Amino acid sequence: MKKIILIAAAAFIISACSDNNKNIVADESGTVETTDVILSAQSSGKIINLFYDEGSQVKKGDTLIIIDHELYDLQLKQAIASKEIAKAQLDLLVKGSREEDIRQASEQLAQAETNFKSADDDKARMASLYSSGSVTKKQYDDAVTKYDVVSSQLKAAKENYTKIKNIARPEEIIQAKANYLKSDASVGLLQKNVRDCFVISPINGVVIKRFIEVGETVSMMSSLLKVTDQSKVDVVIYVSEKALPLVKLNQTAEVTTDGLPGKVFEGKVIFISPQAEFTPKNIQTKEERTKQVFAVKIEIPNTTGELKTGLPVDVKIKQ
Numbered sequence: 033m034k035k036i037i038l039i040a041a042a043a044f045i046i047s048a049c050s051d052n053n054k055n056i057v058a059d060e061s062g063t064v065e066t067t068d069v070i071l072s073a074q075s076s077g078k079i080i081n082l083f084y085d086e087g088s089q090v091k092k093g094d095t096l097i098i099i100d101h102e103l104y105d106l107q108l109k110q111a112i113a114s115k116e117i118a119k120a121q122l123d124l125l126v127k128g129s130r131e132e133d134i135r136q137a138s139e140q141l142a143q144a145e146t147n148f149k150s151a152d153d154d155k156a157r158m159a160s161l162y163s164s165g166s167v168t169k170k171q172y173d174d175a176v177t178k179y180d181v182v183s184s185q186l187k188a189a190k191e192n193y194t195k196i197k198n199i200a201r202p203e204e205i206i207q208a209k210a211n212y213l214k215s216d217a218s219v220g221l222l223q224k225n226v227r228d229c230f231v232i233s234p235i236n237g238v239v240i241k242r243f244i245e246v247g248e249t250v251s252m253m254s255s256l257l258k259v260t261d262q263s264k265v266d267v268v269i270y271v272s273e274k275a276l277p278l279v280k281l282n283q284t285a286e287v288t289t290d291g292l293p294g295k296v297f298e299g300k301v302i303f304i305s306p307q308a309e310f311t312p313k314n315i316q317t318k319e320e321r322t323k324q325v326f327a328v329k330i331e332i333p334n335t336t337g338e339l340k341t342g343l344p345v346d347v348k349i350k351q
Contacts, residue, residue, distance in 0.1 A: 057278035058328070058349040060269035066341045067261040069235055073254045074228035075099055082246045090233045090259060097244075097256055101229035108222040115215035122208040137193040144182070144189035151175075151182040237261040260341065265334045267299070269347050270309075270325035279304060279349055285330045286348045292338060299332035301349065 081098035084090055158175035161167040241258035244250060267287065271279055279301060287297040305327040330347055332339065339345070 055350045056348050057351055058271045058275050061346050062267040062269040064339050064341055064343040064345060065266045069259050070255055071231055071257045073250045073252060073256055075225055076251045078249045079244055079246050084239050086239050086242050088239045092233055092236050094233045095230050096233055097231035099229040101226050104222055104225045111218040111222050115219050118212040118215040122212045125205045125208050141189040141193045144186040147182045148186040151179040155179040231256060233259055235261045262334055262337050265332050265339045267330045267345055267347055269328050271328055272325055276326050279328055284350050287332055287345050289343055289345045297332050299330040301328060302331045303329035
């Protein structure tokens, strides 16, 4: 009787395992990959602050490094001053002259016209007297010189009044506006240069590599820190053409590794390659190398951080 029970139990276990295997559409191996970001310098200068060391947890938006920005600060002040001057010039041309300036120019023009009339009369009178010999040539020449001077003053007063009343031509306003926009762009560029001196983390993660020390001078595009996001990891496996129709997006996958026996990580399919490729070179047998396969990416939550970059794992995708 006991022998019959044992045989029945064994048969049940074999049947259960067989049924369980029927639910597996792919059983492949892969390597854990994480999202790594290498932060590079966007401006040149000396490192004056380094807030996080290797192994430190950082959050998106944290300031990790500060590069000396004193020179940019001074240039920014100059650019802001130039922008204010350009704005004042533009406003003056757009708004035109003040009423008091126009009134003053008008009064100067009226005075110049009066002086010109007086000088013109004196010149005519002196010419008549000189013809009759009543005045000397010097007196006549003085009257002519005075007339010429006053005539020039009248011309200048007319030009000044016209300019004050119509202070700017359309071309001058366009030029002034262009100067203002140029100054505004210079301010924006220097503000960006200052911001670039503050190296910000673009992701939540862990600092896994530091390439610089405080006091070092870095140039544009110098590597500063390497940050990795370990909260979730990816594994790429390669499935055969036969198994591909059974693999679907968001399908559940069980991930295990030899280093953590008995522990199963649950992931899901997030990408299925639309293009076939030959089995990667790390598959050594000649038979496997000649097969065409499709890449499938599995995303796995890794809140405990137990799955590390480069760790080999086994993946089973279930129906």
